[in-house]
Amino acid sequence: DAKTTQPNSMESNEEEPVHLPCNHSTISGTDYIHWYRQLPSQGPEYVIHGLTSNVNNRMASLAIAEDRKSSTLILHRATLRDAAVYYCILLNNAGNMLTFGGGTRLMVKP
Amino acid sequence: DAGITQSPRYKITETGRQVTLMCHQTWSHSYMFWYRQDLGHGLRLIYYSAAADITDKGEVPDGYVVSRSKTENFPLTLESATRSQTSVYFCASRDTGGGSPLHFGNGTRLTVT
Numbered sequence: 777d778a779k780t781t782q783p784n785s786m787e788s789n790e791e792e793p794v795h796l797p798c799n800h801s802t803i804s805g806t807d808y809i810h811w812y813r814q815l816p817s818q819g820p821e822y823v824i825h826g827l828t829s830n831v832n833n834r835m836a837s838l839a840i841a842e843d844r845k846s847s848t849l850i851l852h853r854a855t856l857r858d859a860a861v862y863y864c865i866l867l868n869n870a871g872n873m874l875t876f877g878g879g880t881r882l883m884v885k886p
Numbered sequence: 887d888a889g890i891t892q893s894p895r896y897k898i899t900e901t902g903r904q905v906t907l908m909c910h911q912t913w914s915h916s917y918m919f920w921y922r923q924d925l926g927h928g929l930r931l932i933y934y935s936a937a938a939d940i941t942d943k944g945e946v947p948d949g950y951v952v953s954r955s956k957t958e959n960f961p962l963t964l965e966s967a968t969r970s971q972t973s974v975y976f977c978a979s980r981d982t983g984g985g986s987p988l989h990f991g992n993g994t995r996l997t998v999t
Contacts, residue, residue, distance in 0.1 A: 808984035819976050819990035820929070827985070861928075868984040874919060875945060876929040 780864045785881040788854045796849040796880050798864030803844050807866040811838065811849045814861045814879070823849065823862070859884045892977050892991035899967050900999055907962045907994045909977030917980045918960040919988075920944075920952065922973040929976065935960055967998045 781799045788794040800809065810825040824831055824838045826847070831838040837850040851858055863879040890911040899905045909918065916937050921929040931944030933952040941952050949971060951963045960979075964971055977991040 806984060810987060812988065819993050820978075820988070821990065822987040825985060825987060863929075867980075867986070867988075869982065873931065873934060873942070873944060874988070875931050876921075878928045 780866060780877055782862075782864055782877060782880045784878060785883065787883045787885060788851075790856060790884055790886050791853050794851040794854045794858070794882065794884075796851075796862050796864075796882065797846065798848070799846045800864070800866055801845045803866060804868065806868045808868065809838065809840060809844075809847045810865050810867050811836070812863045812865070813858075814863070815857075816860070820863065825867070854882075854884045856884050856886060858882060890977060890979055890989050890991045892975075892994050894994060895992065896995050896997075898997045898999060901968060902966050905964050905967055905996070907964075907975055907977075907996070909960045909962070909991060911958055911960075911979040911989070913979065913981065913989075914957055915979040915981045915986075915989075916957070917982070918954065919978040920950075920960070920962045921976045921978065922946065922971075923976060923993075924973050932962065932975075964996075967996075969998050972996060972998045 808827050811823040812820040814820040824836050826838045839848045861879040861881050863876050893908045919934045920932040923929050930946050932950050935941045935954045938957045954960050975994045978988045980986045980988045
């Protein structure tokens with residue numbers, strides 16, 4: 777499995793943009809980059825995914841480096857409800873042994 | 887309702903007892919997964935399944951058994967529960983294709999006394 781590395785924690789002020797980085801230097805051509813978040817006392821939930829191009833949805837934006845060895849999840853205006861652990865993982869068509877790293881704990885200050 | 891459901895939500899059992907955690911999904915997704923999450927830690931993969939009657943070990947399979955006789959169900963059994971298996975257990979499913987997201991259940995909080 778291609779692995780990802782993320783900072784353990786990040787802090788942001790409320791209503792400011794947040795950029796959460798993820799490194800995946802061993803990514804293969806068929807790997808999709810997925811982001812999930814886990815709010816306190818809840819199961820992880822899907823945020824966004826992409827293959828090569830940058831992606832936007834109602835929750836966030838995903839910026840993918842040209843060489844695909846890194847990506848950034850962008851929350852345009854952080855709210856207190858965005859405080860969570862954010863996980864970046866790689867999924868491919870085989871979809872087999874999906875392991876999670878430690879993720880990034882995002883703290884949002886009012 | 888469409889989705890992925892886990893039961894029970896909470897379970898307390900004694901050391902040495904057998905306990906089964908249930909997971910049911912309504913999408914007919916091919917892939918299903920079991921994770922455990924200890925307090926303050928990340929998700930660790932226990933077992934996964936690529937289709938009915940196909941299962942494989944994950945990172946921490948010891949002490950657990952799974953089966954998948956039907957596509958929609960993926961029960962996890964602790965054959966003889968130990969205190970170290972006290973954890974929150976999450977089931978997840980996804981369809982084939984790298985662009986298919988993972989869908990998680992709400993979890994089962996298991997306490998072994």
